[in-house]
Amino acid sequence: MTTKRALLAALALLPIFLFVLVSSLPAETKESVSETVLSSGLKVLLLENHKAHVVTFQVWYRVGSRNEEYGKTGLSHLLEHMMFKGTEKIGPGELSRIIQENGGQHNAFTSADSTTYFQNFSADRINVSLELESDRMQHLMLREQDFRTERSVVMEERRLRTDDSPKAILWEQLEATAFQSQPYHWPVIGWMQDIARLTLDDLKSYYQRYYNPANAVLVVVGDFRKDELLSRIERFFGTIPKGARPEEQVSLEEPQQGGRRTIVKKEARLASLVMGYHVPNLREQQRQGSQQDSYALEVVEALLGSGESSRLQTSLVRSKKLALGVGVNHPLLSKDPSLFSISADVLPDKDVADVEKAIDEEIERLQREPVSERELQKAKNKMEAGFVFHQDSLFSQAMELAQYEMVLSWRNIDEYLPGIRKVSAEDVQRVAKRYLVPDNRTVAVLVPLPPKGSAPRLPDPSTREQGVK
Amino acid sequence: MVRANSLKLPKWLSLAVGVAIWLSLSCGLLNAMPPAQRIVLPNGLIVITSEEHALPFVTFKLLLHAGARRDPSGQGGLASLTARALLFGTQKQSMASINEQLDYIGAPLSADAGRDYAVISFRVLKKDLADGLKLFAEVLTQPAFPVEEVANEKTRTLAAIRASEDRPGEVAEKAFLNALYGAGPYGQPVIGTKESVEKLTVDELRQFYDSCYDPNNSIMVIVGDLGEKELKDTILPKVAGWQKRGLPAATLEIKAESAKKTVAIDRPLTQANLILGHGGIKRDNPDFYAVTVMNYIFGGGGLTSRLMQEIRERRGLAYSVYSGFDTGKYQGSFQIVLQTKNASARDAIQFALAEMSRMRTQLVSEKELDGAKKYLIGSFPLRLITQDGIASFLMQLEYQDLGFDYAERYPGLIQAVTAEDVLRVARAYLHPENYILVAVANLKEAGLEQ
Numbered sequence: 001m002t003t004k005r006a007l008l009a010a011l012a013l014l015p016i017f018l019f020v021l022v023s024s025l026p027a028e029t030k031e032s033v034s035e036t037v038l039s040s041g042l043k044v045l046l047l048e049n050h051k052a053h054v055v056t057f058q059v060w061y062r063v064g065s066r067n068e069e070y071g072k073t074g075l076s077h078l079l080e081h082m083m084f085k086g087t088e089k090i091g092p093g094e095l096s097r098i099i100q101e102n103g104g105q106h107n108a109f110t111s112a113d114s115t116t117y118f119q120n121f122s123a124d125r126i127n128v129s130l131e132l133e134s135d136r137m138q139h140l141m142l143r144e145q146d147f148r149t150e151r152s153v154v155m156e157e158r159r160l161r162t163d164d165s166p167k168a169i170l171w172e173q174l175e176a177t178a179f180q181s182q183p184y185h186w187p188v189i190g191w192m193q194d195i196a197r198l199t200l201d202d203l204k205s206y207y208q209r210y211y212n213p214a215n216a217v218l219v220v221v222g223d224f225r226k227d228e229l230l231s232r233i234e235r236f237f238g239t240i241p242k243g244a245r246p247e248e249q250v251s252l253e254e255p256q257q258g259g260r261r262t263i264v265k266k267e268a269r270l271a272s273l274v275m276g277y278h279v280p281n282l283r284e285q286q287r288q289g290s291q292q293d294s295y296a297l298e299v300v301e302a303l304l305g306s307g308e309s310s311r312l313q314t315s316l317v318r319s320k321k322l323a324l325g326v327g328v329n330h331p332l333l334s335k336d337p338s339l340f341s342i343s344a345d346v347l348p349d350k351d352v353a354d355v356e357k358a359i360d361e362e363i364e365r366l367q368r369e370p371v372s373e374r375e376l377q378k379a380k381n382k383m384e385a386g387f388v389f390h391q392d393s394l395f396s397q398a399m400e401l402a403q404y405e406m407v408l409s410w411r412n413i414d415e416y417l418p419g420i421r422k423v424s425a426e427d428v429q430r431v432a433k434r435y436l437v438p439d440n441r442t443v444a445v446l447v448p449l450p451p452k453g454s455a456p457r458l459p460d461p462s463t464r465e466q467g468v469k
Numbered sequence: 470m471v472r473a474n475s476l477k478l479p480k481w482l483s484l485a486v487g488v489a490i491w492l493s494l495s496c497g498l499l500n501a502m503p504p505a506q507r508i509v510l511p512n513g514l515i516v517i518t519s520e521e522h523a524l525p526f527v528t529f530k531l532l533l534h535a536g537a538r539r540d541p542s543g544q545g546g547l548a549s550l551t552a553r554a555l556l557f558g559t560q561k562q563s564m565a566s567i568n569e570q571l572d573y574i575g576a577p578l579s580a581d582a583g584r585d586y587a588v589i590s591f592r593v594l595k596k597d598l599a600d601g602l603k604l605f606a607e608v609l610t611q612p613a614f615p616v617e618e619v620a621n622e623k624t625r626t627l628a629a630i631r632a633s634e635d636r637p638g639e640v641a642e643k644a645f646l647n648a649l650y651g652a653g654p655y656g657q658p659v660i661g662t663k664e665s666v667e668k669l670t671v672d673e674l675r676q677f678y679d680s681c682y683d684p685n686n687s688i689m690v691i692v693g694d695l696g697e698k699e700l701k702d703t704i705l706p707k708v709a710g711w712q713k714r715g716l717p718a719a720t721l722e723i724k725a726e727s728a729k730k731t732v733a734i735d736r737p738l739t740q741a742n743l744i745l746g747h748g749g750i751k752r753d754n755p756d757f758y759a760v761t762v763m764n765y766i767f768g769g770g771g772l773t774s775r776l777m778q779e780i781r782e783r784r785g786l787a788y789s790v791y792s793g794f795d796t797g798k799y800q801g802s803f804q805i806v807l808q809t810k811n812a813s814a815r816d817a818i819q820f821a822l823a824e825m826s827r828m829r830t831q832l833v834s835e836k837e838l839d840g841a842k843k844y845l846i847g848s849f850p851l852r853l854i855t856q857d858g859i860a861s862f863l864m865q866l867e868y869q870d871l872g873f874d875y876a877e878r879y880p881g882l883i884q885a886v887t888a889e890d891v892l893r894v895a896r897a898y899l900h901p902e903n904y905i906l907v908a909v910a911n912l913k914e915a916g917l918e919q
Contacts, residue, residue, distance in 0.1 A: 051523040052854045084772065093782060096772040101840045103847015120851055152785030159739040160788055160808050166635055267737055269631040307572035308556075309565065318565075321621060324628045347628050378573045385575025385594055391524055392855045452737065 029413045033401065034226050041214030041242045044233055045401050045410060047221040049394055055222030056394045057129040058118040059137070060402045062217075063210035065112045065190070066183040066250055066336060072202060074190015077110040078154050079203050083117065084108075085146040087139040092146060095132055102128045112188055113335035114406045120395065123223040127232070134236040137216065140207055147200045155196065158189050166268040166446055174274050174444035177262040178339055182253040212243025217405050221398040252336060253278065260442040268448035270324065271346040273355055275443045276339030279435050282332050283407045294332055295419035296427040297340060297435065301330035302379040303371060303428065304342070304362065306386075309378070311362050312342070320358055322350045333403045339442075340435065352445055366432040370425035383420055502876035503853065505863055510705070512713040513685030517863050518700060519692045521856055525595045527693035528856040529605065530864050535587040535681035537659040538721055538799070542652075546661015547669055548582040550619070550626060551677045555580045555589070557618035559611045564618055567604055576601045578608070584659055585797050586868070587681075592856075595694045599703050606707040609682075614674050626666050630658075637742040637909045638808070644732045645744040645907045649725050649802055683714040688867045692860040723800040727903055733917050734909045741814035741910030741917070745821055746804035747900050752796040752869050758882045759890040760794055760898060765841040766891065767828050767899075768792025768805060773840065775824050776805065784820070786813050794898070798869065803898065811914035818906065825901040832888045846880045 036044045068075050086092040099106045099119055106119040117136075119129045162168040172187050179185040189195075218237065220229065256278055285291040304312050305328025316323040324345040331338035344355050390396050401410045505519040537548045556578065558564040571578055574597040580589040589609065593601035633639045643658050650656030661669070689708060691700075725748030750760060761769075768776035768791050780790045787809045795801030805825075809817045853859050853876075866875055912918045 049523075051521070052850065054850055054854055093772070093778070097840060100771065100773055100844040101847075103844055103849075103851075105848060105851060122847060122850055125847075149782070149785035153781055153788055156740070156786070156809060157788035159810060163739045164637055269634045270628060307568070309568040309572040314565070317625075318621070321624065324625055324632060345628075345632060347624065348631060374573075378569070382572055382575040385526075388524060388526055388594065389592060392857070394854060 029401075030411060033410060034230070035410070036230060038213065038234060038238045039242070040238055040240045041212070041245070042237045042240070043217045043405070044230065044237075045217065045219045045405065046224075046226045046229060047219075047397060047401065048224065048226055049221055049397065050223050052394075053123045053223050054121065054394065055123045055126055055220060055224060056118060056120045056398045057126060057133070058116055058219045058398050058402060059133050060217045060219065060406060061115045061210060062113075062215045062245070062248070062406060063206075064110055064114050064335075065186060065188045067210065067246075068183065068186070068190075071194060072198065073186040073194040074154065074188075075198060075202055075206050076115055077189055078151065078195065078198055079206055080108050080110045080115050080117075081150045081154055082142060082147065082203060083136055083140060085143065085150065086141050087135050088141060089135055089139065090132070092143075095136070098132065099128060104128065110188055112184055114402075116402070118395075118398075126220070126224065126229065130232060130236040133218075134240065137211060137213065137237070138240050140211070142200055142204055142207065144200050147203065151195065151198065154189070155192065158192055158195065161189065162187065163192070166264070166266045166448070167272055169266060170264050170272055170274055170444050170446045173262050173264050174276050174341075174442055175339070177260050177444065178256075178276050178278065178442040179253055181251045182336055183250050184253075184334075184336060184338060209246055213237060213240050214243050214245045217402055219398045219402045219405075221394045221401075248335075250336065256440050256442075259438045259440075262442065262444045263447055264444065265447045265449055267451055268446060270348065271352050271448050272344070272446040273346060273352055273359075273443065274341060274343040275356075275359070275441055276341045277436050277441050278337065279330070279340045281334050281337050281407070282412070283335065284337050286408055286412070291415070291419055292422070292427060293431050293434070295416075296423045296431040297330045298332060298383070298420060299376070299379055299423045299428055300366065300432060300436075301328050301340070302383055303366070303375065304328045306379065306382055311365075312344075312359065315362055316344060316355065316358050320354075322347060322355045322358055333407050335407055352447075356443065363432060363436045366436070367429060371428050373425075376423075376425055376428070380420055380423075384417060387417060502873075503859055505873065507867070507873070510684070510709050512709060512711055513683070513687075513715075514708055514711065515686070515688045515867060516705070516708070517688065517690045517867060518695065519690075519859055519863060520694075520696060521692055521859065522694050524856075525694050526856075527593055527595060527598060527691060527695050527699075528860050529589075529591040529593075530690045530860045531589040531591075531609070532688040532690075532864055532868060533587045533589070533682055534686060534719065535677070536582050536585040537657070538585055538654040539677075539681055539719055540654065540657065540661075543665060544661075544669060544673060545657040545665035546626065546659070547665075547673055547677050548587060548681070549659050549661065550622060550666070550669055551674045551681075552580045552582040552587040552589075553622060554614050554619055554674055555608050555612045555678075557622070558613045558615050559607045560613050561607060561611065564615070567608065570600070571604060574601055576604075578605060580608075582659065584655065585799070588864075595699075598695070598699060602703060602707050606711070610711050612678065614671050614678070616671050619671050619674060623666055623669060626660060627663060630660060630663055630666065633660075637736060637738055637740070638806075640734060640736070641742045641744045641806075641907045641909045644734060644909070645746065645804065645905060646802070648730050648732050648905045648907065649746075649748065650723065651726060653724055654721065655723055655799070655801075679714075680716060681719075683716045684708070684711045685713050685715055686718065688864055690860045690863045690867075692856045692863070721799050725800055725802070726905065729903050730905045731917075731919070732905070732907045733912050733919050734907070735912045736909055738909065738911055739810060740808045741811050741817075741908050741915045742808050743814060743818065743910075744804050744806050744907040745818065745904055746792075746802055747904050749794040749801045749803040750796055750898060751800050752798060754796075756890075756894050756897070757796060759886045759894040760796075761845065762838070762841045762883065762886045763828065763833075763891045763894050763898075764792055764794055765845060766833050766837050767824065767895070770841060770844065775827075776807075776821060779820050779824055780807065780809075780817055784816075786817050786820075790817075790821075811911045812916075814908060814910060814915040814917060822901050825899050828895040828899055829892070829901070831892075833891050835888070838886075838888050838891065842883050842886065845883050849876065849879060 034046045102125045104119045104121040108117045282294045285294045312326040327343045329341045404410045507517045540547045576593040578591045768774045776790045787807045790807035792805045
């Protein structure tokens with residue numbers, strides 16, 4: 001039961017997709033995947049993959065923290081936790097036991113855009129998922145006692161993930177500053193005080209509204225026969241009452257009118273810096289009839305941050321010796337437009353301002369000089385190889401299909417590599433000039449406070465504070 | 470099933486093959502284990518290959534007996550730094566040049582040392598196999614350890630050690646291992662300490678490389694889209710040229726602390742990060758399978774484990790709580806790991822201890838025992854889906870000497886465990902009276918001030 005945009009962010013760092021035209025691969029997605037919409041409204045995506053006798057079974061609901069309201073943040077994620085508390089048929093705690101006794105691994109995760117439940121099994125156990133997932137799609141039991149306990153669990157989760165992690169706080173503040181009207185303003189796990197005030201009734205109405213077949217996508221990848229599996233899926237999910245797919249549009253951020261800056265002061269050992277530039281995503285670009293900017297930004301991400309020879313790695317880490325590490329992320333598949341981010345952990349005794357300047361220099365270089373043929377090809381090669389490697393995992397295949405489907409259509413996957421291949425040196429320059437500009441940016445800086453009661457620069461805090469009995 | 474080796478080797482290898490086994494298992498659950506082949510080259514390198522043609526790339530994992538356990542006293546972090554420094558340039562070309570070429574073919578290459586061994590991982594598209602392998606072999610056999618790059622990496626390592634102080638879970642882990650193993654090799658962080666890393670020199674790296682990097686007894690696992698032709702023509706010629714050194718195998722005596730001990734580290738945190746545990750078992754302990762079942766029921770079985778049920782599901786005291794035996798070639802640790810708000814730290818510790826005692830005094834129910842076995846046996850094939858998963862599995866088979874029929878034997882080994890076995894191993898390997906407790910917390914709020 002993990003939260004997070006972090007998961008999606010991590011994935012986006014390696015933008016890699018399945019079954020597009022790679023020279024040595026026979027199939028493309030359109031030919032391999034079957035899409036069916038059941039009479040109940042559930043969309044089913046099936047992809048056979050027979051390399052091992054296993055399946056991954058994933059139910060994706062079109063609901064995440066973007067669907068929440070002010071004062072009720074964290075609702076999607078808390079409901080995800082409650083989905084393990086049983087139904088009219090299955091007692092509390094039984095669900096995990098049943099899956100594990102069938103040799104299954106399972107979990108769930110919530111992001112800003114979606115909520116996902118999955119099981120990985122031996123292929124002969126698919127029926128377990130069919131039964132359990134169709135059951136909890138309609139008959140969840142929401143009990144007061146379970147709710148109170150689980151809310152405490154989620155508060156512990158927030159303490160663990162966010163409150164005791166200076167860098168997690170920094171990212172939270174970046175998004176809260178960059179987004180003012182758009183729901184990406186608040187964290188997926190929710191603000192602590194909101195979580196504490198959520199009620200069982202909040203959960204009940206949220207479940208009613210968002211959990212129905214018309215608002216979900218079922219993705220199965222693995223060792224099965226499509227026709228045979230589809231008829232079984234029909235049996236379990238076809239008769240569920242068809243609900244309505246709730247309105248999806250949320251308020252989007254107005255164009256930023258100038259750079260923003262936010263500071264987090266917290267006890268920490270290293271300074272850290274994150275900058276986020278508002279960029280359109282694939283969905284918005286599609287609406288405008290052009291995805292070229294999104295693909296060009298994918299290439300910018302690779303040029304700046306993918307691989308040991310990438311520009312920021314070479315400049316900030318290796319040659320200028322300013323940063324311990326750097327990260328670059330372009331959120332191609334967010335539902336609403338999000339942030340192209342660049343982050344750096346600052347080496348001790350180095351100045352955050354110098355790190356910021358060094359990043360700016362690299363961005364200005366992208367804007368000023370066309371990237372060489374070889375370097376552009378290197379970035380594209382790396383993305384294509386990553387794409388092929390990514391197909392090794394059934395789980396990633398299913399995830400990719402679903403993520404595309406949440407945002408656009410899984411069919412758009414096939415446009416990815418051709419889109420990347422078309423990106424020119426001029427495209428790179430153009431999008432760098434258009435989006436990676438200071439007025440469109442939020443910078444978040446972690447200013448480390450020295451441990452209490454000590455001089456700012458003690459060599460090793462651990463040896464000093466540690467008392468052994 | 471073991472068949473005769475049908476791999477035709479090039480002439481220069483004709484004297485080579487000490488052991489060569491084809492393995493292929495069939496039917497049902499057991500075909501989880503993909504066919505694999507094992508050969509030993511004249512330089513002593515053990516090469517295990519498994520063909521997997523679903524996708525056009527190849528995954529390499531090379532295990533070297535060059536882990537942190539071989540750090541000389543006072544040189545903590547040497548193994549780790551040496552492994553990373555392999556990628557800093559060779560006698561023929563600079564790090565920048567190597568990185569550019571690797572990125573151009575999109576081939577990730579990484580090297581790092583853990584506690585017991587170092588692993589170099591490499592993945593390359595089949596079409597770039599020859600180019601990629603050339604770089605891989607050059608890095609492995611002709612590292613230059615350039616002074617400036619090593620100095621830079623030391624600076625970053627020192628910063629990484631500092632940065633880890635901002636992650637309370639890591640602070641607790643470090644303190645726990647130090648309390649358990651003291652000044653011995655397992656008691657020191659793999660990455661080293663500020664004091665030890667500052668002193669490391671390029672000469673020491675070279676010396677470590679010369680004394681620990683030896684094809685003899687190293688294990689190279691290759692999984693993916695390759696056939697006999699690629700193996701014979703492209704791969705083996707590259708790695709067979711790596712000169713055998715014939716270094717003696719290093720053994721290790723691990724001494725774990727057995728006295729009760731508390732380590733309390735004060736930090737301005739909202740949660741107490743707790744580790745409660747003691748010495749564990751070695752992988753070759755005959756009780757390994759009974760311990761596996763016991764730990765699954767106790768704290769390893771996800772949401773269904775007793776610790777999870779008592780501490781999270783019933784009381785809402787933690788998001789994560791689990792237990793584990795770290796079973797390497799040498800005696801690893803047993804740990805219960807959990808985080809809870811400072812105010813409930815003492816309660817959580819008591820609940821964990823009570824569950825430990827219960828494991829030692831009552832037989833587990835048939836239902837629990839059965840559930841554990843079904844999971845452990847049924848989930849086994851999930852380890853073997855990806856090239857990476859298969860490669861790691863084969864590497865462990867060889868390293869731990871489990872035998873290539875392990876996947877076939879595993880269900881029987883688990884199935885044989887009885888409730889009495891579980892009770893017996895709980896009594897033998899769980900020590901609720903003699904444990905080390907580490908708390909990284911706001912000690913005052915947690916009531917753990919000393």
